[in-house]
Amino acid sequence: EILRWVDDQVRWNDGPMPGIRVLDFDGGPNMMAADCGLVRLAAGLRFPKHRHLGNEVNYILDGKLIDSDG
Numbered sequence: 001e002i003l004r005w006v007d008d009q010v011r012w013n014d015g016p017m018p019g020i021r022v023l024d025f026d027g028g029p030n031m032m033a034a035d036c037g038l039v040r041l042a043a044g045l046r047f048p049k050h051r052h053l054g055n056e057v058n059y060i061l062d063g064k065l066i067d068s069d070g
Helices: none
Strands: 020-024 037-041
Touching: none
Parallel strands: none
Antiparallel strands: 020 037
């Protein structure tokens, strides 16, 4: 169901910096403490180094991501 929302621009919000859009969703009872969502990054975007309180999990659906680990 969530992937059907991808093309609905009304569901997307501006992210923490220009070139980032986010689509937040409820991860369900097993993910109650998690911040769940889809993130769109503009091509070529350089995201600043940052930390999270917990783990971060990424699934790349289109394009590629190069992080500090290569």
